[in-house]
Amino acid sequence: MPETVAAPAASLLSPVPAAAEGAAPGARGRRARAVALRAVQVLLALFYAFASALPKLIAHPSAVESFDRMGWGSAGMYVIGTLELAGAVALLVPVLQSVAALALGALMVGAFVVQLTVFDGQNAATPVVLIVPLLLIAWARRGATARLLRTARRQG
Numbered sequence: 001m002p003e004t005v006a007a008p009a010a011s012l013l014s015p016v017p018a019a020a021e022g023a024a025p026g027a028r029g030r031r032a033r034a035v036a037l038r039a040v041q042v043l044l045a046l047f048y049a050f051a052s053a054l055p056k057l058i059a060h061p062s063a064v065e066s067f068d069r070m071g072w073g074s075a076g077m078y079v080i081g082t083l084e085l086a087g088a089v090a091l092l093v094p095v096l097q098s099v100a101a102l103a104l105g106a107l108m109v110g111a112f113v114v115q116l117t118v119f120d121g122q123n124a125a126t127p128v129v130l131i132v133p134l135l136l137i138a139w140a141r142r143g144a145t146a147r148l149l150r151t152a153r154r155q156g
Helices: 025-057 061-070 073-090 097-117 125-140 142-155
Strands: none
Touching: 025 061, 025 073, 025 097, 025 125, 061 073, 073 097, 097 125, 097 142, 125 142
């Protein structure tokens, strides 16, 4: 059985099986999947922080127009932008990554409904496309959610 090595504290990588010389071919495959999953998390975090949250938080005219059209105004825009930014950051925190993926997935369900009802399905595919990797992250990192729940139970 391959030995598990903890990544340095400054590293964004979660603990992954070591791919030592002479290790079973499966260890390299698990490591490659772990690195690919982490890359998807980083890409999604960058997307949510810069392409999605930032325009809302700086009140870009396109975001203002969209939220006015929904009837949510600037308060709704800032709340959604803040939730997206918090989710982006949490995707990079190992203990929060699964919960963040679920929360962002829930936001995307809401975005899908809004796209269908308010904007006549104009960009309805975008939230659906984003839900797929978010669900993959939530499933693959579900152990982090279990650890978080155990910690919360001990504290409470």
